[in-house]
């Protein structure tokens with residue numbers, strides 16, 4: 001009781017997970033359940049000449065077979081963010097059908113759905129589906145896709161360009177480059193990644209004819225968003241007739257934000273079939289249908305004066321959208337990447353242009369960090385390269401260019417060159433702390449010694465910033481969002497003083513049932529056990545935007561906190577009435593109202609009871625103690641920090657071994673350090689995965705070669721070390737909790753830190769740059785090449 | 790053609806007739822309703838399906854139900870006794886060794902076998918023993934600590 005904010009409270013939700021009693025979507029079994037199997041395109045680009053369903057329809061156990069023909073009057077999947085061409089034209093937004101009738105556009109594109117009594121029968125019947133394809137040329141490389149004569153993904157999208165976009169001041173930036181003493185330039189591909197949450201996506205559609213009501217269980221990060229898109233855009237069924245439930249969800253990392261065809265298909269078909277339909281992805285389907293991440297082809301340049309001061313930044317990126325626009329795809333390279341290019345540096349001139357293109361590949365959308373890792377990667381690689389070329393220490397060059405500290409209260413927020421205004425920051429403090437933890441000077445000496453012995457040790461930095469808690473709605477609306485980005489809460493005080501809160505945020509590993517309960521218990525001064533947090537069921541919770549972009553605590557937590565304030569406000573009125581005192585004379589602390597300077601008091605529970613048994617109650621006041629709140633923040637929040645990686649490279653094999661990893665993050669006020677640290681650990685691991693292991697590889701024909709865990713390596717326990725994690729605290733000035741968000745910092749920072757470390761290790765060989773992922777083979781080849789020249 | 794099998798699951802004798810091609814993991818999940826054992830892949834890679842079969846950790850997606858005929862199985866549901874968590878479960882709770890929880894049952898079962906064989910594993914040994922169990926959430930940092938916690942408690 002009392003001070004719970006800041007406590008490392010053990011998670012209250014854990015018991016069901018560690019005893020095997022959690023309920024993920026695929027664990028749900030309903031009476032009369034049927035099972036769907038989706039038949040997918042084996043080709044990247046092909047015309048469907050014929051589909052004969054007759055043999056599949058008469059296979060054992062088969063109930064129905066649906067093809068593109070059956071859903072031709074159903075709308076496609078919508079895109080939730082509109083970005084316009086530089087000339088003002090609307091972006092190209094081709095239809096993304098639930099099942100393709102004419103032309104498939106990526107391996108894994110949905111062609112038919114078979115519903116049967118069992119999973120096995122549905123899958124067996126797929127073999128009997130007779131589909132004739134005419135295979136067409138495909139293009140998967142975004143840089144090639146815009147070349148004249150490249151195969152078109154959509155016939156009406158010339159040169160496959162979805163949109164082009166720019167931000168910053170071109171003339172001013174060109175001028176800065178013209179005046180520079182030194183320019184560094186890098187060209188690279190921020191490679192395509194596959195999210196691979198360990199729980200494969202799953203959806204169950206149910207239709208209750210007697211009530212004319214649909215239920216969709218789905219492994220989603222945002223059930224209300226899915227309901228809105230499903231009802232208003234795809235199926236055209238009234239929202240109040242649809243309940244969407246996202247029960248326990250086994251990780252998302254962005255990939256479970258988006259509205260996927262299977263969700264609409266099982267919902268739509270449940271009515272046709274008259275029985276519940278369950279679909280669960282096999283991992284091989286996850287690889288080709290979960291929206292991928294990153295995939296930027298980038299040229300980036302940074303201009304310096306001779307003292308290492310940054311004068312300008314120029315970025316040109318071709319961003320791969322895949323075959324169709326996924327829910328938030330256009331926002332990633334633009335508003336979550338271009339606007340982050342200020343980084344933590346006082347760069348006076350910035351210009352960035354983006355060309356978004358379609359290719360015959362799985363759609364690309366937000367994956368943990370979403371745009372911000374790409375921005376951080378290019379900035380941190382450029383700054384490091386600049387330091388090396390100018391003969392400066394990488395810590396020193398950063399120090400020289402940091403934006404000075406500002407708290408956003410006494411000093412105003414920092415206005416960037418690329419639209420955003422930072423809330424509060426003290427960037428150098430995180431660097432200083434990280435240097436101290438790693439023992440920088442000593443480490444440099446050890447590196448020196450090791451080099452003399454022919455050992456290659458490297459130290460890599462990443463000083464990053466990110467934007468979380470995406471908002472306010474009016475601003476994102478002006479930037480093209482077709483949704484608001486507020487969050488909601490209902491605080492329901494029960495007559496006995498226990499509290500149930502309903503949040504529009506959704507947890508799929510983040511531990512909201514604990515963190516949010518801490519906020520409630522701390523604010524109301526009641527025991528943690530007296531609080532229950534409900535999320536994930538649109539029939540229970542208020543309309544909420546869900547969880548992504550590290551927004552839950554900053555936006556959802558703030559919505560909750562505001563609701564609690566209303567409870568205290570009304571409670572104070574009731575208490576004043578019951579204590580026969582003036583409101584101003586009351587103070588609320590530790591779960592009770594006291595008349596200042598006396599021992600007259602009343603507990604939270606007593607006030608709650610009075611609210612529901614209002615025999616003696618303020619005149620004209622409504623009974624009850626329950627508030628619903630919508631919170632639309634004033635700005636984004638901007639967490640930041642310094643990560644340092646230490647690696648050793650084996651020059652014989654090219655193998656990179658991670659030796660140490662230090663992270664000093666500033667995520668504002670911390671509610672539960674245990675959970676924040678966990679988020680940081682997981683994020684670091686994913687970023688290291690990009691640096692060293694992960695890459696989605698397509699061949700010329702558009703086949704995904706890295707299509708299983710055998711070819712696509714996600715980090716395993718023995719690829720990593722224990723991380724040394726610490727913090728500074730610079731509260732967010734504009735939300736009631738002072739929190740900033742912790743879900744993505746690790747991923748945003750770690751990729752650049754590790755690559756910088758490897759390049760640092762190999763610098764004596766004259767190696768200046770390496771293309772991710774830094775697999776032993778790639779590193780070995782670079783070493784051989786360097787030695788040869 | 791269904792085949793009769795008889796086995797022990799979490800201490801209870803189970804007799805069923807099953808399709809010869811039914812995977813053990815689906816037998817546990819769909820037939821017995823023990824959904825604590827998860828499926829995370831189709832290439833025997835992720836370990837989400839790990840259970841104990843005759844005391845050894847096995848990936849139950851790589852076995853057929855009929856291969857478990859006569860065997861003694863323990864799943865995550867069978868670890869806690871009389872409502873009291875097993876020290877490994879307690880370790881995962883205390884050290885925040887899980888986030889989304891999807892890998893957790895398999896992770897716990899793999900850790901169980903490790904600690905049976907090596908009651909005092911080093912960090913390196915723990916990481917090595919768990920390399921066949923994927924976790925996308927935790928970065929393994931707290932999973933290592935959870936196993937260390939359990940080892941300490943079991944050795945007491």
Ligand code: FES
Nearest residue numbers: 829833835836850
């Ligand atoms: S489900 Fe068995 S190893 Fe992945």
Ligand code: FES
Nearest residue numbers: 888892924925926
């Ligand atoms: S806790 Fe989510 S995969 Fe391990």
